[in-house]
Amino acid sequence: xxxSSIGYYSLIFGxxxxxxxxxxxxxxxxxxxxxDKKILIFSFxxxxxxxxxxxxxxSAFVFSDFSNETVFNNSHTTxxxxxxxxxxxxNHEGSLxxxxxxxxxxxxxxxxxxxxxPNKYRILTVIFQQIIIFGFFTFLIKxxxxxxxxxxxxxxxxxxxxxxxxxxxxxxxxxxxxGYVGSSIIFSSVLAATTLNNINIYWAKHIKVWVxxxxxxxxxxxxxxxxxxxxxxxxxxxxFWDPVENVSLMPWLALTTxxxxxxxxxxxxxxxxxxxxxxxxxxxxxxxxxFLVRSGILNSVHTFANDPERGLFILSFLFVLVFxxxxxxxxxxxxxxxxSSPIFLLSKETSLVINNWFMMYFLSVILIGTVYPIFLxxxxxxxxSVGPPFxxxxxxxxxxxxxxxMAIGPRLKxxxxxxxxxxxxxxxxxxxxFLSFFIIRNFDPNYLLNSILIGSAFYLFxxxxxxxxxxxxxxxxxxAHFGFSLLILSILFNNILSKEIITNLRxxxxxxxxxxxxxxxxxxxxxKKNYVSFTGNFSITDKSFKSLLKPELRVYxxxxxxxxxxxxxxxxxxxxxxxxxxxxxxxxxNVRYLVxxxxxxxxxxxxxxxxxxxxxxxxxxx
Amino acid sequence: xxxxxxxxxxxxxxxxxLSLILSAFLILKSLEENVVYFKSPSDIQFLEEIKNQxxxxxxxxxxxxIKVLPEKINFIVTDYKNEIYVxxxxxxxxxxxxxxxxxxxxxxxxxxxxxxxxxxxKHDENYMPPEVKEALKEK
Numbered sequence: 001x002x003x004s005s006i007g008y009y010s011l012i013f014g015x016x017x018x019x020x021x022x023x024x025x026x027x028x029x030x031x032x033x034x035x036d037k038k039i040l041i042f043s044f045x046x047x048x049x050x051x052x053x054x055x056x057x058x059s060a061f062v063f064s065d066f067s068n069e070t071v072f073n074n075s076h077t078t079x080x081x082x083x084x085x086x087x088x089x090x091n092h093e094g095s096l097x098x099x100x101x102x103x104x105x106x107x108x109x110x111x112x113x114x115x116x117x118p119n120k121y122r123i124l125t126v127i128f129q130q131i132i133i134f135g136f137f138t139f140l141i142k143x144x145x146x147x148x149x150x151x152x153x154x155x156x157x158x159x160x161x162x163x164x165x166x167x168x169x170x171x172x173x174x175x176x177x178x179g180y181v182g183s184s185i186i187f188s189s190v191l192a193a194t195t196l197n198n199i200n201i202y203w204a205k206h207i208k209v210w211v212x213x214x215x216x217x218x219x220x221x222x223x224x225x226x227x228x229x230x231x232x233x234x235x236x237x238x239x240f241w242d243p244v245e246n247v248s249l250m251p252w253l254a255l256t257t258x259x260x261x262x263x264x265x266x267x268x269x270x271x272x273x274x275x276x277x278x279x280x281x282x283x284x285x286x287x288x289x290x291f292l293v294r295s296g297i298l299n300s301v302h303t304f305a306n307d308p309e310r311g312l313f314i315l316s317f318l319f320v321l322v323f324x325x326x327x328x329x330x331x332x333x334x335x336x337x338x339x340s341s342p343i344f345l346l347s348k349e350t351s352l353v354i355n356n357w358f359m360m361y362f363l364s365v366i367l368i369g370t371v372y373p374i375f376l377x378x379x380x381x382x383x384x385s386v387g388p389p390f391x392x393x394x395x396x397x398x399x400x401x402x403x404x405x406m407a408i409g410p411r412l413k414x415x416x417x418x419x420x421x422x423x424x425x426x427x428x429x430x431x432x433x434f435l436s437f438f439i440i441r442n443f444d445p446n447y448l449l450n451s452i453l454i455g456s457a458f459y460l461f462x463x464x465x466x467x468x469x470x471x472x473x474x475x476x477x478x479x480a481h482f483g484f485s486l487l488i489l490s491i492l493f494n495n496i497l498s499k500e501i502i503t504n505l506r507x508x509x510x511x512x513x514x515x516x517x518x519x520x521x522x523x524x525x526x527x528k529k530n531y532v533s534f535t536g537n538f539s540i541t542d543k544s545f546k547s548l549l550k551p552e553l554r555v556y557x558x559x560x561x562x563x564x565x566x567x568x569x570x571x572x573x574x575x576x577x578x579x580x581x582x583x584x585x586x587x588x589x590n591v592r593y594l595v596x597x598x599x600x601x602x603x604x605x606x607x608x609x610x611x612x613x614x615x616x617x618x619x620x621x622x
Numbered sequence: 623x624x625x626x627x628x629x630x631x632x633x634x635x636x637x638x639x640l641s642l643i644l645s646a647f648l649i650l651k652s653l654e655e656n657v658v659y660f661k662s663p664s665d666i667q668f669l670e671e672i673k674n675q676x677x678x679x680x681x682x683x684x685x686x687x688i689k690v691l692p693e694k695i696n697f698i699v700t701d702y703k704n705e706i707y708v709x710x711x712x713x714x715x716x717x718x719x720x721x722x723x724x725x726x727x728x729x730x731x732x733x734x735x736x737x738x739x740x741x742x743x744k745h746d747e748n749y750m751p752p753e754v755k756e757a758l759k760e761k
Contacts, residue, residue, distance in 0.1 A: 234713075361645050368649050373657075383660035385678065390656035394648060502712050504692050562716045581714050588690040590714045 007056025086170035176221025182214025187283035247289030351409030480612025
């Protein structure tokens, strides 16, 4: 009761502070070259207010205050304390409040960390960022107030969707948000820098830290979501080209491209317009993602409620932002013609242009695949969906040259490079192709594409390993690229060598084929705090491998939902994955057994990629 | 005639254009082949021809229609006007049950018989896929 009111009023005050900061900054921008101390103080006050509001919501959840509508809709007294807390951002209203919290935190950190930048630029960035913050405040208060009062007060809440009651999912939204929201700083900063014609080498060095930070968080956030879908949703894979996954991958691709462009801009003043466009699109794509996910247009886990008003608001807000940025880009951005920029065909710049081309291609394929069904629904009310075959067909062939360029590119020098002394590059390519040819021949003789693909992945793999020994100065890049090659290799082997068996069994029955036997031994029922658990006992004999797996079926009482908990035996070489599901309360159980080779390596390689980003962040001169 | 710089720039623009056209062509072509259409049981009754193409069928699972066999599951999808018989062997989502909405992906064998390759998961018992909701509303 009390905490909700405190939370609500802090939100209102936060909104007012936003207006104050905008006015202060505009005046400050006009009259002086020094940053007004008050802006810094007010930014902190704003952050503190949102934090109070957020803590207010958390305490409403912890003490199960069902006079609060959000708490009533998403919590329950029997829920474990940990999930009461994480349930705060497991719903639409709370997650937006978290988003706002990160927004205000980031602009405050930005002000602290940008002291060596021109003051006009800092002030302007604050103005743009406050416009975004203002938009989110109004959005939150107007369409999704987390502190709505409910009367009469209910005794018990509706409970949190059990699939969200999971440790990976508890930290997935905050981490992902740090990535998304980080892109808003890049957006404001690039607009400010464009207006002041300040896009230069120093700016590139300064913004690179923000790009890397959001990139690291975005990558981690996607990884966590993916792991969660693997074991909790029982999807049994790491990526499904689900629209919701796609909307997180698109800003990731844009951000990765942006980062690589900044590497050039750090050295030479070229690619300026391209950097501006990329920064704007990264944020636009993040916002688009929020819009698609929140408006209920996409059919997904994240669809909390279908409220057209929310979608409309985000959409109009997005249009305003895009309009402002296009306006600024065309009015203020001037390409300095007098800088002559010789680019030779064989140089790092060219390889980065090629990298950009591929990234943009991947991005547009995913964008079209995700948006086209919505578009078609609106114009012709035909309902379609675009599945994995579409993406595989368009993306996989292009991965081959992409991987090869990724291997060669970092070996080239800036401006101009010579072919001399590069014969070992070709030698390695031949070795990798041979190696993959022999591997593929043993498993899967038909796939020419696979063997070339694995060959190019091996190529990158060997070259990056070699790089670890030759040059030490670009460790971060090497780690990340090595991680990427490992990722592609694990994905490919995972795809080729996966096995899946689906069958319906009763207790005591068994399934048998030529190299595998699954026996359903028994089923144990147990009462837990907020659910009833049924644990199946399966013994699996798979050639030399023998194991006992215990998948679980949970029947939650509030809300009344059944979830399957996969049992996964993880080893370095493969995951053995089993889930069960009841069908129509009959004796039969729907059993799914998967063998997923190198699953662990997929997660490890993504962590390596993240580690690469972190190394670059920590090493200032890298 | 033209300087080296102009030539290079022309080459660059031409290659950008070519690659743009090429990628647009590839994407559109592949879209055409890999799109999955959504139909309600009534839509299927009015289909002109049965193509061997992957589609999605959505509606409610009819009461008392689920039959479980060791290697497959049979059930009936209805939109309360028309219905279609579905046979499926594969993973069932947790919320699959009689009287609830369902979306099945697979191939149409004839107007009354559908062979599903995938049942799409839902994550919330009260949540109904927008397609299904609309398909039911039209009736």
